[in-house]
Amino acid sequence: MPQPSPPLSPNTTDYVDHILSQWRAARPDLPIAPMAIFSRLFRLQAVASRDIDRSLRPLGVNPGEFDVIATLTRHGPPHALSPQQLAESMLLSSGAMTNRLDRLEQAGLVARQPNPDDRRGVIVTLTPLGRQTADAVLRTYLDILDRMLAPLAPDRRDLLASLLRDLLLAHDRHAPGGIRP
Numbered sequence: 001m002p003q004p005s006p007p008l009s010p011n012t013t014d015y016v017d018h019i020l021s022q023w024r025a026a027r028p029d030l031p032i033a034p035m036a037i038f039s040r041l042f043r044l045q046a047v048a049s050r051d052i053d054r055s056l057r058p059l060g061v062n063p064g065e066f067d068v069i070a071t072l073t074r075h076g077p078p079h080a081l082s083p084q085q086l087a088e089s090m091l092l093s094s095g096a097m098t099n100r101l102d103r104l105e106q107a108g109l110v111a112r113q114p115n116p117d118d119r120r121g122v123i124v125t126l127t128p129l130g131r132q133t134a135d136a137v138l139r140t141y142l143d144i145l146d147r148m149l150a151p152l153a154p155d156r157r158d159l160l161a162s163l164l165r166d167l168l169l170a171h172d173r174h175a176p177g178g179i180r181p
Helices: 016-024 032-061 063-074 083-090 094-106 128-149 154-174
Strands: 110-115 118-126
Touching: 016 032, 032 063, 032 128, 063 083, 063 094, 063 110, 063 118, 063 128, 083 094, 083 128, 110 128, 118 128
Parallel strands: none
Antiparallel strands: 110 118
């Protein structure tokens, strides 16, 4: 069983600590404590986005295209959804979805087929190459995320996930229209 991560030394600082100390000096009247969390979340997002983009490029997809093939994959066989279902699932406009689908179709990763339930509609399906690419890209993506979390023992990862879930649940309930899965 893995050992829990040791607590960080109080003398350990990061770039955000540097920024916070500047804010404390410049504006001691401001309650900057929330910056300690969100600045780190924003920096982690930037690092993750950079690393994911660099790793996906050689596989022939960008992060937005990965999102489409991942969405089709996680819906399970037959890995098929309408463009509208994809757009709603990914919180995208129909125009943005069309652009992504056009690129993925040109690359041979998805195919548009007539919707048997709606003569005017289409169904987007992963091609065999799309399923292979989705698998390779997903493994790369998960490896990147796992490497980013490597400094945390599993119990601390679980705690972080739980705390972030609590925050998101509270905000999703109060968001106008709510954010639905």
